[in-house]
Structure formats: structure tokens, C-alpha cells
Amino acid sequence: MRNNLNSTDFDKISLSERKYERLCTMIFSCIPSSILMFDRNLRVVIANKNFLEKSRRAEYETVGKHVDEIFPSVILQYTRLSERIRTVFDTGIGDRGREMYYRSPGLPTRVYYYNLTPLIDDQGNVESVMLIMDDITQQVSLREKVRQTERHLAGVVESANDVVTSLDSRGMILTWNNAAERISGYIERELIGKPLTTICVDAQKATLVSIIEDLSRGKTVKHIELGLKTKTGKIIPISWSFALMRDDAQAVVGIVGVGQDLAERRELEAQLFHSAKLASLGVMAGGIAHEIRNPLGISSAAAQLLLEYPENETLRKECAQKIYSGIKRASQIIEELLKFSRPSEGRFELTNINDAVMETLTLIEKQLVLMRIEIKKNLDSHIPIIESEKNLLKQAFLNMFLNAANAMPDGGALTIATATDRKNNVLITFKDTGCGISSENVDKIFDPFFTTMPVGKGTGLGLSITYSIIKHHEGNINVESAVGKGTTFTIRLPIKKS
Numbered sequence: 001m002r003n004n005l006n007s008t009d010f011d012k013i014s015l016s017e018r019k020y021e022r023l024c025t026m027i028f029s030c031i032p033s034s035i036l037m038f039d040r041n042l043r044v045v046i047a048n049k050n051f052l053e054k055s056r057r058a059e060y061e062t063v064g065k066h067v068d069e070i071f072p073s074v075i076l077q078y079t080r081l082s083e084r085i086r087t088v089f090d091t092g093i094g095d096r097g098r099e100m101y102y103r104s105p106g107l108p109t110r111v112y113y114y115n116l117t118p119l120i121d122d123q124g125n126v127e128s129v130m131l132i133m134d135d136i137t138q139q140v141s142l143r144e145k146v147r148q149t150e151r152h153l154a155g156v157v158e159s160a161n162d163v164v165t166s167l168d169s170r171g172m173i174l175t176w177n178n179a180a181e182r183i184s185g186y187i188e189r190e191l192i193g194k195p196l197t198t199i200c201v202d203a204q205k206a207t208l209v210s211i212i213e214d215l216s217r218g219k220t221v222k223h224i225e226l227g228l229k230t231k232t233g234k235i236i237p238i239s240w241s242f243a244l245m246r247d248d249a250q251a252v253v254g255i256v257g258v259g260q261d262l263a264e265r266r267e268l269e270a271q272l273f274h275s276a277k278l279a280s281l282g283v284m285a286g287g288i289a290h291e292i293r294n295p296l297g298i299s300s301a302a303a304q305l306l307l308e309y310p311e312n313e314t315l316r317k318e319c320a321q322k323i324y325s326g327i328k329r330a331s332q333i334i335e336e337l338l339k340f341s342r343p344s345e346g347r348f349e350l351t352n353i354n355d356a357v358m359e360t361l362t363l364i365e366k367q368l369v370l371m372r373i374e375i376k377k378n379l380d381s382h383i384p385i386i387e388s389e390k391n392l393l394k395q396a397f398l399n400m401f402l403n404a405a406n407a408m409p410d411g412g413a414l415t416i417a418t419a420t421d422r423k424n425n426v427l428i429t430f431k432d433t434g435c436g437i438s439s440e441n442v443d444k445i446f447d448p449f450f451t452t453m454p455v456g457k458g459t460g461l462g463l464s465i466t467y468s469i470i471k472h473h474e475g476n477i478n479v480e481s482a483v484g485k486g487t488t489f490t491i492r493l494p495i496k497k498s
Contacts, residue, residue, distance in 0.1 A: 031050065032050060034050045034051035034112070034132070035048040035050070035051060035131065036070070036131040037119070037129070038067060038130075040126075040128075042067045043065060043067075044062055055070075067081060067085065075100065081131075085129050088117075088126065089118070089126050089129060092118050092120065092126050094117045095115060098114055098115070099112070099114075099136070099140075100112045112133040113136045114132060114133040115131075115132055116131055117130045117132065162179055162261070163258065164177040164179065164180065164257075165180055165256075165259075167196060167212070167254060167255040170195075171196050171209070171212035172193055173192055174254070175188070175192075176188040180259075183228070183230070183236060184199055185230045185231030185232055186199065186231050196208060197209060199229055199230075200228065201226070203227075204226050204227055208226060215242055218252055221242050223241050225237055225238065225262065226238055226240055236262075236263050237266060238260065238261060239259065239262055242257050242258075243255070292334075294326075295326030296326060299326035299327060301322075302318075302326075303323060348387040348389055349387065349390060350386075351385065351386055351388040351390045351393065353383055353418055353426055353493070354380070356394055357397055357416060357428065358379075361375070361401070364398065364402070364405075367405070371409075372410070372412075373404075373412055373413070373414055374411075374413040375414055375416070376413060377415075379416070384420060386495050386496065388473055389472070392469045392473075393469065395466075396466040396469040396470060397428070399466045400466060400489055401414070401430075402462060406434075407434025407436075407486075407487060408433065408434040412432060412433040412434055414431070415430075415431040420495070424494065425475070425492040425493060426492070426494075426495060427490060429488060430491075431488040432486050432488075435483070436482050436485055437481040437483070442479060442481060445479065470491055474493075475494060476491075477491045478490045
């Protein structure tokens, strides 16, 4: 049929073929990959524009050249490219997925991902093999940066002093850092795949399960203290904070937990509290000495009268009563001192706040009177009973009394009041008529070692310790002050209902 075509038809077919070739050439040139096509003699049949530009070679220097003339010998040895091309010709099976490091003269080294593809004719024979190279230098660089970042983050996690663990959305442990191993006694392989509740004290496991369930649903959880049960059975208080890991769709895929060991901190706090108590006792020494000296003096005088008038029955009874009352009063003061100086046992007990305030006031009231400070009490007789560490609260109240006394060196009035508010809190208020606190210092008064007292007159720990004690009871303390008019401290303690 082709023989029946006239010259016009041939011209049209020839024009169509040329257009098709130009179109193929244009597409070939625009492909962003570097492409070389080899014949069975491993000579270049076609080289696209991308390859020529990146290799800085002219077309006449490339087309018709053997593969050994195109690439440096070190690359050919490393990739065994010639052998691979021959294999593709022989088997008709492509060779895919390899990396090649290639550097053109005068240019930095580039990294290519290359594959070999056979081009098969109508009879099923491999007519040529196409080498396609994609420049992945930037991706490789980014990959290395990612690896460096991963190594850096892993190093940070492993060198951290806190417990760092990652969990899946069900709370199963995925990673367990060095600090976690040191604190818990469990090595990573002993806990991988097990729930975090494995190392939680039995009484708090339900709480931890609830927290993990909330986290898996995307809820945020504030810091929470839980007991960690070590491999030896020891219980260590851990302050946990959790963060969520999300995928691109913002679904929760994991949880990161960071736990701070509070054991050492609690021990230091206990030592600090006890030291502060002893320091406070030293401050109170003058008033306490006077308080004890009075009943002892009365008892001594009564004893002398007994010795001088042993036959007087009425006088003997009166003197005996005076001696008994004086000894009882001195004994009571000594007992209160012993209670106050005794370290906290760390147990919460039912406490009447009014009793705690009055027991503390007993220790320092005489000294306040000697400083010409008038004490006004407005205690709510129906104040609810709360749970607290009573000795710690007495330490906090004593610090408030001493702080007020320091603010009124020339005398004044101190009002102590207790009440309840609508938010189910007990309020304890200390209001003085002292010098007040300047606005620039109000935000600093709870900082450790901050004091406006002269050197040697104060440690700056009193209010800081008070703040810690109140926070330990899940309460808060606020201050209102005006220079020259006085200061009011308000302590709020929650009434916990069982």
C-alpha cells in the first residue's frame, strides 16, 4: 500500500516524522535528570542537555565516546558501570537504585542516584541501554544533617540528669534513657514494650492510666508527682511532665515523659526547713528566756516562803499552787519548743488552723509584746478542719510573725485573722502596720536570700520557705503592700473533702 503513495504523501509523512523527532528531542532535553544512551559497544548514542551542562562537556566530546572516556576510572571501578551495562544488554533486566559520587573538572563533588533501563525493539532485543542519573546532593546533605541532629538529640537525652522516656499512645515504653536506668535500676531492655505503670506505685497506677488516656486523646496534662518503684523496691518521688508527639494529621502517635527525681530535693528542703527552724529559735531566744524566767522566778519565791514559814498552812497551799503553776507553764513552753524544732515526719494530719496559729503565737508573743507590737486576733471559731503537715505550717506562720516584727521595729499592730472563702479555701491573714514593701521589691520577696534587712540581720529565707511550705500544701500566698502604711499577707489553703 505504501507503494501506492505519491510524492506528496511521502512529504507529509516525512514532515510528520521530523516534527515527532523534534518533539522527542525537546522533551529529552527538558528532562531534569542526566541521561545517556549506550549502544552494544558501550558508546554514547544520545546525551541530553542536563548531562552536558552538569558535566561541562560538549555534545561532540560525548556522543560516540566509549563509557570509559566519559567517566573517570575511579568511578568506573567503584560502580562497575561497564559491567552493569553489559549485564543489562545480556539479560534485558534493568539495574536500579544505586548512588554515584561524581565530580566534573573544576566543580565540587555531586551525588547522583542512577539506574540502567533497557530499551527493547519490536523483536524483543535490547537495542540500547539508558543511564538515568538524578542529582541528590542536596538530599544527601539534608539526610546527613538529619542524622547529625538525631545523634545530637540522642546525646542530649542520654546525658540528661532527668528521666526521659518515650511511650506509644497506649503508654507502652519505647525508650528509656541512662538517667532513667540509674534512678530506677531497670535497664532499657527490661522495660521496652511494657506499660509505664510497671514502675508506678500501686496506689497511683489508676491515676497514671487516666493521665495516659487523656494524653492519647490529645489533652494536655500539667505537672504531676508520682511515686516510682525502683528495682530494689524503693519508692522515689518523681515530678512528671508530658508532651505529645503528633503525625502530619495531628493525630497523637506517641508521648514523651520527663521525670525529675525529687528525693534529693526533698531531703535538702527538709534540711533547710529544719535549719530555718533552729535559726528562728535563736531569734526568739530573748522572748523565750523571759517567758520561762517569769514562772521560774515565781516558783523560786514561793519555795523560799515555804522554807521560811513552814508552819503556815494557808501560805503552804498557796506556795505549792504557785510552784505547780510555774513549773507547768515552763514545761508547756519547753514542750512547744520541742514540737516546733522536731523535723517534719512528712505525714498529713487533721489540723485546726486556729490551734496551729495560737501554738505558734505562744512561742513568740512575749517577744512581740516587748517590741511594743499590739496583737489583734480575729479567728473564726467555725473554721473547718483541714489536712496538713502541722509542724510545717507552724514554721510558715512563725516566719510570718517574724517578718511582721521586722517590719515594725518601732512598734505597731499585727492583726491575725482566719476565715473561709467561697472557693472552699481556708484563709489566714497577717496584717501589719509596718514600713511596707516598695513596688519594685514586691515581686522579689519570695526569692531565696532576698532581703532588705542589713547584713547580718536576716537570711532572706523566711518568706521563700513559707512560699514552699504553702505550695507543698497546694495553696498560695498573696501580698498587698503600701510603703509607709503596712503589708497584708493572705495564705489560702484548700479544704480537701474525702
